[in-house]
Amino acid sequence: xxxxxxxxxxxxxxxxxxxxxxxxxxxxxxxxxxxxxxxxxxxxxxxxxxxxxxxxxxxxxxxxxxxxxxxxxxxxxxxxxxxxxxxxxxxxxxxxxxxxxxxxxxxxxxxxxxxxxxxxxxxxxxxxxxxxxxxxxxxxxxxxxxxxxxxxxxxxxxxxxxxxxxxxxxxxxxxxxxxxxxxxxxxxxxxxxxxxxxxxxxxxxxxxxxxxxxxxxxxxxxxxxxxxxxxxxxxxxxxxxxxxxxxxxxxxxxxxxxxxxxxxxxxxxxxxxxxxxxxxxxxxxxxxxxxxxxxxxxxxxxxxxxxxxxxxxxxxxxxxxxxxxxxxxxxxxxxxxxxxxxxxxxxxxxxxxxxxxxxxxxxxxxxxxxx
Amino acid sequence: xxxxxxxxxxxxxxxxxxxxxxxxxxxxxxxxxxxxxxxxxxxxxxxxxxxxxxxxxxxxxxxxxxxxxxxxxxxxxxxxxxxxxxxxxxxxxxxxxxxxxxxxxxxxxxxxxxxxxxxxxxxxxxxxxxxxxxxxxxxxxxxxxxxxxxxxxxxxxxxxxxxxxxxxxxxxxxxxxxxxxxxxxxxxxxxxxxxxxxxxxxxxxxxxxxxxxxxxxxxxxxxxxxxxxxxxxxxxxxxxxxxxxxxxxxxxxxxxxxxxxxxxxxxxxxxxxxxxxxxxxxxxxxxxxxxxxxxxxxxxxxxxxxxxxxxxxxxxxxxxxxxxxxxxxxxxxxxxxxxxxxxxxxxxxxxxxxxxxxxxxxxxxxxxxxx
DNA sequence: CTTAGCACTCTCGCCTGTTGACTGCTAAAT
DNA sequence: ATTTAGCAGTCAACAGGCGAGAGTGCTAAG
Numbered sequence: 001x002x003x004x005x006x007x008x009x010x011x012x013x014x015x016x017x018x019x020x021x022x023x024x025x026x027x028x029x030x031x032x033x034x035x036x037x038x039x040x041x042x043x044x045x046x047x048x049x050x051x052x053x054x055x056x057x058x059x060x061x062x063x064x065x066x067x068x069x070x071x072x073x074x075x076x077x078x079x080x081x082x083x084x085x086x087x088x089x090x091x092x093x094x095x096x097x098x099x100x101x102x103x104x105x106x107x108x109x110x111x112x113x114x115x116x117x118x119x120x121x122x123x124x125x126x127x128x129x130x131x132x133x134x135x136x137x138x139x140x141x142x143x144x145x146x147x148x149x150x151x152x153x154x155x156x157x158x159x160x161x162x163x164x165x166x167x168x169x170x171x172x173x174x175x176x177x178x179x180x181x182x183x184x185x186x187x188x189x190x191x192x193x194x195x196x197x198x199x200x201x202x203x204x205x206x207x208x209x210x211x212x213x214x215x216x217x218x219x220x221x222x223x224x225x226x227x228x229x230x231x232x233x234x235x236x237x238x239x240x241x242x243x244x245x246x247x248x249x250x251x252x253x254x255x256x257x258x259x260x261x262x263x264x265x266x267x268x269x270x271x272x273x274x275x276x277x278x279x280x281x282x283x284x285x286x287x288x289x290x291x292x293x294x295x296x297x298x299x300x301x302x303x304x305x306x307x308x309x310x311x312x313x314x315x316x317x318x319x320x321x322x323x324x325x326x327x328x329x330x331x332x333x334x335x336x337x338x339x340x341x342x343x344x345x346x347x348x349x350x351x352x353x354x355x356x357x358x359x360x361x362x363x364x365x366x367x368x369x370x371x
Numbered sequence: 372x373x374x375x376x377x378x379x380x381x382x383x384x385x386x387x388x389x390x391x392x393x394x395x396x397x398x399x400x401x402x403x404x405x406x407x408x409x410x411x412x413x414x415x416x417x418x419x420x421x422x423x424x425x426x427x428x429x430x431x432x433x434x435x436x437x438x439x440x441x442x443x444x445x446x447x448x449x450x451x452x453x454x455x456x457x458x459x460x461x462x463x464x465x466x467x468x469x470x471x472x473x474x475x476x477x478x479x480x481x482x483x484x485x486x487x488x489x490x491x492x493x494x495x496x497x498x499x500x501x502x503x504x505x506x507x508x509x510x511x512x513x514x515x516x517x518x519x520x521x522x523x524x525x526x527x528x529x530x531x532x533x534x535x536x537x538x539x540x541x542x543x544x545x546x547x548x549x550x551x552x553x554x555x556x557x558x559x560x561x562x563x564x565x566x567x568x569x570x571x572x573x574x575x576x577x578x579x580x581x582x583x584x585x586x587x588x589x590x591x592x593x594x595x596x597x598x599x600x601x602x603x604x605x606x607x608x609x610x611x612x613x614x615x616x617x618x619x620x621x622x623x624x625x626x627x628x629x630x631x632x633x634x635x636x637x638x639x640x641x642x643x644x645x646x647x648x649x650x651x652x653x654x655x656x657x658x659x660x661x662x663x664x665x666x667x668x669x670x671x672x673x674x675x676x677x678x679x680x681x682x683x684x685x686x687x688x689x690x691x692x693x694x695x696x697x698x699x700x701x702x703x704x705x706x707x708x709x710x711x712x713x714x715x716x717x718x719x720x721x722x723x724x725x726x727x728x729x730x731x732x733x734x735x736x737x738x739x740x741x742x
Numbered sequence: 743c744t745t746a747g748c749a750c751t752c753t754c755g756c757c758t759g760t761t762g763a764c765t766g767c768t769a770a771a772t
Numbered sequence: 773a774t775t776t777a778g779c780a781g782t783c784a785a786c787a788g789g790c791g792a793g794a795g796t797g798c799t800a801a802g
Binding site: 104105138139141143145146149151153155159161163164165167178182241242245246248251252253254255256257259260263264267268271357358 | 534536553
Binding site for chain 2: 763764765766
């Protein structure tokens with residue numbers, strides 16, 4: 001039978017995917033012939049489309065409408081057909097420049113990365129803050145707020161800051177607090193959570209016994225680090241909700257009241273995914289583990305709530321030191337070429353910035369063009 | 372003529388507003404009679420509605436649809452007609468309890484306030500962080516990140532923290548940084564931005580001249596404080612976007628393609644207002660200045676983009692020390708009674724919490740019931 | 743293997759008449 | 773003078789029907 005994937009069929013599949021991504025309407029045989037100047041007739045294209053449908057790469061909404069790619073169709077497109085042109089060097093320069101302007105502020109890098117991703121991909125973006133492979137304490141500061149209340153500022157390697165207010169059992173002067181934090185910083189600097197617990201255990205049996213406040217602070221530090229470690233898993237910054245919602249799959253032209261509710265529900269789900277990261281759980285560690293750009297399309301997701309979405313993720317950071325994940329999420333009909341090259345490029349830029357921050361020599365000029 | 376606002380007309384207006392808020396569909400004369408068991412006929416109600424329309428409190432979309440309140444109608448309702456029942460004490464307790472659970476974390480209070488407001492009012496909420504009437508520096512800490520890079524942590528009265536990475540011209544040890552920050556803290560503590568500039572000017576001409584790093588740090592501190600002061604103006608936390616977008620005015624049952632674009636545009640505008648606070652500019656200071664709950668309805672807004680919205684704001688905080696603003700925003704058809712009492716109550720709770728944080732004795736038991 | 747041609751299917755927009763929801767008016771009733 | 777029943781008039785919403793158009797799938801000829 002003629003069920004193998006000939007060159008021409010691949011070409012037609014490619015055109016259909018591109019056309020559908022662009023127009024969001026089912027693609028008809030004649031459109032392909034006219035718009036792309038195929039040297040065969042629409043009838044031939046129809047036959048080929050029939051085969052592609054049998055092979056599972058396309059579907060029909062109903063008898064008389066054009067073809068639409070299936071998840072498998074997108075997958076094949078991403079894997080074998082799509083043009084893998086990197087961002088133009090003009091675009092690269094613009095992006096670098098924007099990052100240059102917010103030099104020195106991690107939070108702003110993250111926001112900027114999210115904004116650029118969203119705008120380029122016309123979909124929502126996800127960025128996790130870079131996570132240290134293991135958290136290490138750098139500094140502990142205590143600051144008096146008033147008599148019986150102090151602010152604990154915990155600085156971690158990499159410059160993240162956690163703060164926590166502390167209720168004191170007895171009033172302390174700023175000078176006392178200073179001494180205590182100096183002592184604790186000395187003892188704790190460079191230690192991870194595990195090591196801190198050891199120190200804490202040891203202090204409990206020390207003679208002379210340390211001040212109760214010292215213990216209280218250290219306990220809080222340990223708790224805060226654990227808490228932060230957990231938070232980190234879930235902490236996802238996102239942007240571009242509106243870009244995604246502008247896609248016609250979210251607010252289509254409706255007719256009935258029940259459709260309205262479906263639309264609202266769809267929007268609610270989308271916001272929920274972005275806000276809580278629901279369903280993204282398994283993807284992040286997966287992206288962290290592997291290099292390169294991960295693409296998960298529609299039904300390939302393990303989570304039901306993502307069946308309508310595709311997610312494109314890449315790891316960024318410094319091997320063995322810190323790493324985060326960033327990417328794009330949108331309906332399966334999204335511009336994979338554009339999204340993938342943007343995600344790839346931004347992950348490079350972020351990695352460079354982090355190397356800078358962590359004092360590793362950067363490889364800007366090399367990495368720029370491996371995109 | 373019979374154009375004065377008799378008791379009965381007021382009652383009918385009240386019912387219409389309530390009914391419209393609840394159902395979001397124009398209110399017919401007969402519905403009022405049936406649903407609320409009026410002792411007059413629908414014809415009489417119609418006559419009265421006609422008068423109310425002449426007075427400017429109601430409108431007609433077209434001849435044969437029910438009545439809808441105008442902005443003036445809502446205004447009169449809010450001013451004179453609505454039931455001003457406070458939140459039930461059960462609700463009050465639940466809310467207090469939720470705040471109790473996140474004791475000690477200002478950020479979380481703000482988030483929680485936003486979440487509760489949004490859920491109760493079924494609309495979007497706005498919360499500005501409490502702003503000190505004048506910013507005063509509490510503490511300056513320098514933390515070495517690596518050789519030529521340090522983290523400046525600036526703690527302000529009230530426990531806000533600003534951080535900034537600093538590129539050093541020459542390498543410094545943590546010990547040196549410690550000394551410098553100790554010296555600066557001593558000099559700067561309790562000073563506002565103006566005073567800090569004086570100190571800076573003075574230091575420049577001192578003999579012996581202070582280290583260049585010291586000057587650099589102080590400059591950064593001053594810059595950070597100014598920057599923060601400006602940021603504060605605009606910094607608005609918001610939540611409940613989805614609650615607001617679920618209201619039928621945002622994603623109605625549509626038919627045509629052009630309507631779809633209008634809907635998307637509406638959603639975009641709404642998100643824009645919440646994200647950037649566009650149009651809210653004048654409202655915040657106004658709410659800060661006056662006590663009580665401010666209600667601005669539809670066309671009463673000076674900003675065009677808010678013509679379709681109502682905003683309910685209240686100040687919270689401690690007189691003369693810190694204050695912020697919180698409130699609700701939604702379509703003019705929103706539940707004013709519910710929103711207003713929630714806003715009022717949450718502002719009380721937040722004020723209590725702040726008094727606690729700032730070490731002023733609280734008046735919980737008194738204030739609870741003035742709601 | 744390709745393609746012209748055609749029948750068939752299904753959507754969409756359009757029109758139509760119809761229904762039903764309200765109003766506004768009028769004239770009688772209170 | 774106010775209320776109200778009754779009724780005409782208006783308009784949106786809906787359902788059904790129709791035609792046009794879009795696209796396919798098939799067939800038979802090139």
